[in-house]
Amino acid sequence: MHMLTVRINDFLLARLLREGSDLQDINHPEGRRKVAYLEAWISIIGNLVLALLKFIFGIILNSIALLADAVHTASDVLTSFMVLLGFKLSSIPPDEKHPYGHGRIEFIATLIIALMLIGVGIKFGLESFARLRTHIVVEGSLGIALFMVLAGLLKELMSRISIDLGNRIKAPALLADAWHHRTDALASILVAVAILASKYGYYKVDAVLGLVVSVLIIYTGIEIFIDASSKIIGESNAEDVAKISNLACSVEGVVAAHDINVHNYGGNKAISLHIEVEDNLSMEMAHDVAHEVENLINKNMYASTTVHVDKVKKK
Ligand SMILES: [Zn+2]
Ligand SMILES: [Zn+2]
Ligand SMILES: [Zn+2]
Structure with a gap:
């Protein structure tokens, strides 16, 4: 999947940075902003397409869980809009009160996205914990399980595209957005695990895995939060x-x-x-x-x- 990610991004960046001579360089503030917008729009469009697919298959497969997941996926565009907003506002030219420009708004946006990620992790953890304590059989057909695995893989691809773009322009905001995608990818795959495990009488597998995943997400969110804070404080490089x-x-x-x-x-x-x-x-x-x-x-x-x-x- 790594090679595929790099290829997709190379292809998109070549297209994106073609026109405009001084925008060739992604280290230029303008070029850098374009890359961030690219990540945000890939994420927004990807999530909307995925939400639509989940909605359609939810109706076809008659699954309320899938329909609920479709709503969640549609709401995931919020963090990506935060990326758009953060980079948009950071491009405001310098004024009398802010002679160094507004570039650090990007770091504030990163803090907010990191907090959103931590929130997602906590919610995921609480849900997993509740499932661990109550005996709920996850009903679902093999078709739903298969669909969830495919949806999870698609979201993992989105996550990797975002991580690669984030690393290229050294923007933790994109990494935080990417980790949100990864959370959803893992959550989708855990639904498939729950369906399959339930068929064989194992009812708690996904709950235990869910707890592990939520700890990982919260940890990553805190890491990104600290990184962005450090940049606001001012760090040497x-x-x-x-x-x-x-x-x-x-x-x-x-x-x-x-x-x-x-x-x-x-x-x-x-x-x-x-x-x-x-x-x-x-x-x-x-x-x-x-x-x-x-x-x-x-x-x-x-x-x-x-x-x-x-x-x-x-x-
Ligand atoms: Zn989500
Ligand atoms: Zn001089
Ligand atoms: Zn000196």
Whole structure:
């Protein structure tokens, strides 16, 4: 399934990023936003199609459980709409009150989606616990079980597409949405397990598995919540720092760089650093070098950079 996922995403991204020259790069805030929208729309359309299928088969197979599940699947578009909304609002240009733009709204949206995921996990856990304590026979035909497995596989594919896209643009919001898909995939497959197990007299298998799954979901939700919180607080990124240092030192006249700070605003970055130049350099030359460093970093990292110049003794 992994190769299929990567192929689907490569295909879609090639199509998505074709027009518009500066939107080729998914690290560009614009390109990044497009990828997030893609994930959200795949999820929304996928869920609506799946809900419709469940509704149709619910009627054909005469299953109330399937009809109820169709309603749940339709309501799942909510988290994906949160992704759309979060990335839409984060694209609002800078204003007087928010000179660094609104990119961090993405992280707030991530917090909300993570909370929704934790909520789904708790609900799933409570339902599983209730099933563990009461004796309910899950009625269902082999046809329903088979359909639920197929629905689960489709949703797992959606989950993997979202995870891959989320990793490509480093957006935890997409990962949280993906894990919601995975929850539903596992829930669907557990329904099939319950139907089959009930036929052989095992009534609690799905409840036990459901509890395990719910713990996994809650754990993942908390992890994503902490990750987004850390980004709001402001975290250092060794990868970015190394890249900035290399870019700065590639400019002629720069001996070294230190005190590199990166403020991540979702897509945009505000960067500050000190460069060391030899002390025989004139004020004018040093200023030119500083500007060259700023421009180079701005261009490569879609950032707004400020450079401070330190003079070091020529060896
Ligand atoms: Zn759901
Ligand atoms: Zn310094
Ligand atoms: Zn200047």
